Amino acid sequence: MATDFLNTPFMTSIIDTCSQIYQAGWAENHAGNLSYLLTEEEIEAYIGTDKKVISSRKLEVPCPNLSNKYFLVTAAGSPFKNIIKEPDKHLGIIQINEDGSGFDIIWGFRGNKRPTSELPTHLLCHSERLEADDQHRIVLHCHPDYTIAMTFMHELDQNAFTKTMWSLNSECVLVFPEGLGLLPWMVCGNGEIGMETAGKMKEFRIVIWPHHGILAAGQSVDQALGLIETIEKAARVYVVTDGKRKQCMTEDQIIALADAFHLNVRKGIVME
Ligand SMILES: [Zn+2]
Missing domain, CATH: 3.40.225.10 (Class II aldolase/adducin N-terminal domain)
Structure with a gap:
């Protein structure tokens, strides 16, 4: 994965948006969560084939129609105000598995964080x-x-x-x-x-x-x-x-x- 990943247009826009929402007072404490579906172009440009699975989890409700798709997701219990300070801890990228029964974490959620509940x-x-x-x-x-x-x-x-x-x-x-x-x-x-x-x-x-x-x-x-x-x-x-x-x-x-x-x-x- 590209080392300048944090400076990609979608990352900067999501980090900025989380800060704006916090500043507006709409994400007090641990409130607020977000998920963003990466486009084919973003995956190709910033993830490509250089993919390392950090961990895998099951989904309570399978979603086979999202099979293999990538999402940038906010972490559970992560205040929006902190995302700008430590984006690789409070954000992560997941890929839904082939049959939609679970997902792989492939970036972020540093410190054993997990996606929003x-x-x-x-x-x-x-x-x-x-x-x-x-x-x-x-x-x-x-x-x-x-x-x-x-x-x-x-x-x-x-x-x-x-x-x-x-x-x-x-x-x-x-x-x-x-x-x-x-x-x-x-x-x-x-x-x-x-x-x-x-x-x-x-x-x-x-x-x-x-x-x-x-x-x-x-x-x-x-x-x-x-x-x-x-x-x-x-x-x-x-x-x-x-x-x-x-x-x-x-x-x-x-x-x-x-x-x-x-x-x-x-x-x-x-x-x-
Ligand atoms: Zn809420």
């Missing part, structure tokens, strides 16, 4: 997003304050939540015309929430976990982070205008935006 959720989400979009690359989870706050103040109905978001800022329907996925509160870190989240990812790039945080998927680190920033801005406006709102964008205004930008807006949320 949310890895099964991430892999299930990658599987679903790749079915929907062959350019899909990243799954990112963090705890944006106002998005979480909104899940205490707004009814937890997916369509109603989406409509409110679209009515808070003109950008919202432009950035996520497909809407957003919203789960009921569930225990995190187990297979059930992983399956439910991946189910939502068949249709959405954003899934909100009430009273906990958000998952975003995208074709790039910037796209996934941009989705979270857009949601968080709207949620912030929702919270700070609580009890003071005299109006929001109307359904007609949302439809006018959708028409002007030729968007394929999710049906059933605003009247058409």
Whole structure:
């Protein structure tokens, strides 16, 4: 593996993103995790055939459709704020094995670290997003304050939540015309929430976990982070205008935006 591996474009962008998320206050303590699917070009340029297996692990939920794919993953229990200081400890690269029953660690996780406990959720989400979009690359989870706050103040109905978001800022329907996925509160870190989240990812790039945080998927680190920033801005406006709102964008205004930008807006949320 190339010795300048830490300076590759994808490594620097992921390390920067983890720092930005920490600085935004969305990855307190050990919160936040991320997984990035390496492209064929990145594997060829930076990994090639020079691959050494550090250790191997089994997956609770096999993922045969991710067979042989490589992912850069954050480590379990690793604060986002520390990733920039010791990336080879708090990040690692895994390769899913031939039958999808486990994976090999081929770089990083120094000091016997292991991938995030949310890895099964991430892999299930990658599987679903790749079915929907062959350019899909990243799954990112963090705890944006106002998005979480909104899940205490707004009814937890997916369509109603989406409509409110679209009515808070003109950008919202432009950035996520497909809407957003919203789960009921569930225990995190187990297979059930992983399956439910991946189910939502068949249709959405954003899934909100009430009273906990958000998952975003995208074709790039910037796209996934941009989705979270857009949601968080709207949620912030929702919270700070609580009890003071005299109006929001109307359904007609949302439809006018959708028409002007030729968007394929999710049906059933605003009247058409
Ligand atoms: Zn979390």
